[in-house]
Amino acid sequence: MEEQAMSAAMTAARRRWRPNGTRPLPSADEALRQPFRAFPSWFLRIECERCGQVRMLAEPRTRRRDMLVGDLLADRHEGCGGRAAKAELRSTAERAGGRPVRRIVLRAA
Numbered sequence: 001m002e003e004q005a006m007s008a009a010m011t012a013a014r015r016r017w018r019p020n021g022t023r024p025l026p027s028a029d030e031a032l033r034q035p036f037r038a039f040p041s042w043f044l045r046i047e048c049e050r051c052g053q054v055r056m057l058a059e060p061r062t063r064r065r066d067m068l069v070g071d072l073l074a075d076r077h078e079g080c081g082g083r084a085a086k087a088e089l090r091s092t093a094e095r096a097g098g099r100p101v102r103r104i105v106l107r108a109a
């Protein structure tokens, strides 16, 4: 009984994936159901299907960090109205200091 309650409490706890953490990354489906803030300091890279422009949303500078990653992806590109053709979460914007970039491919064209 007690064990069940504890496990439920752990599930309810906010989950976080740090950019340099060792925690196994979630699947794309799971990542899409998380708020952006579950990936502190990560980048969301979105490539527009229509104009091809690449947008990088930085989690700390995104006002809508509480939105689900999937909902952020559902937004159409301002101006051209295109959908996200490709999208992925990246732990860093660039490969820096030889540190591997952790990434979760959310949508592949």
Ligand SMILES: [Zn+2]
Binding pocket: 048, 049, 050, 051, 052, 053, 077, 080, 081, 082
């Ligand atoms: Zn566009």
